[in-house]
Amino acid sequence: MITMGSQGFILLVLLLILAVLCHSGHSLTCYSCVAPVSGNCTKTSVCSSNLDSCLYIEAEPKSYYYQCWKLADCSFEHISASFGLQKLQYRCCQQDLCNRSFGTTVSGKMALLVTPLLAAAWNLCL
Template identity: 35%
Template sequence: RRARIKFCWKCLLLSVLLEKAVFKSYTLRCYHCENSPSLCKTNSTCLPTEDTCLQMKFGKLRTFSCWKASQCSVNDIAESFQLDNFEFFCCQHDLCNESTITRVNKAAFSIASVMTMLWMLL
């Protein structure tokens, strides 16, 4: 005899709607300043499509903003800001882009990428 599994369509619909409500209601907060010579003190709520905070340093200036994690790469940032020599980092919790940049610069990232590709080929 087969066991019948009772499926609750209303329960499924309710759980999907609840999940969407919970995850859509949270929006990230990031520091937001353009071309600032010092650390940023202004913050803003990101758009629902922006899931990452960005800090970028070029010369003596810094830009702080909301960003998309899928575009947090050297090439995407260079293209968007029309820059060649810069440092940046992305993070994904509220106001995480306030500290000074000590993480990634374009040259180091490029060298690390090439080394990783060579290692994978061997």
Template identity: 30%
Template sequence: MKCCLGLFLLLCCGVLHLGSGLSCYKCSDYTGRCSNVQDCTYEDSCISLSERDGKTIRQCIRYTDCDNSRLSQMFPSISSFNYRCCSSNLCNSGSTVTTATSVLALAGSLLGVWWCWV
């Protein structure tokens, strides 16, 4: 029973990210590779903003600023861009590795809890 309680608490902490704020990649480059990590506030989300010429900006941004008109005001020198805002740790990497890792961790935790109850 203690095993089940421990796994349940681990699962809750992993899903809810208790005790920590959001972390996002922070860089501005043409390569798509980024290793700098920035700690954000609870009001922030991560953004990955891609310019037409191939440059990508990754950073923390207020969740309320994640709309086309607000971003146009914040980045006036960029005439054409695509963007994606997200709210999980390091989700602005540009790859699906972070998402896949999170899904696998969640599935493993659920399997562990189910295994204890069987």
């Protein structure tokens, strides 16, 4: 039989609390302008549990769409058919408010610097 000292028990309780907090059902928040807009969207919404990503679309002629989206449906074919668009650029992402327009995203070098930090933080929550 293995016994646990008081320090081990406290550590176990803290890890359990951390696991509950990391998986407490936090919903994704995305910019949400379903009708096409001519520029940046400032309205936000909390996504329902079946919508697990944020979607940004830039379409011809210059119109932009921002909303919650299902990552499994993040393909040119599905998005084009859903919106009735032929010429578009799109991006699906899974962080809060990550569906900013392409012009306001973080530079590639900054993303390379921040990505390992975000991955480490995510692993702590798993």
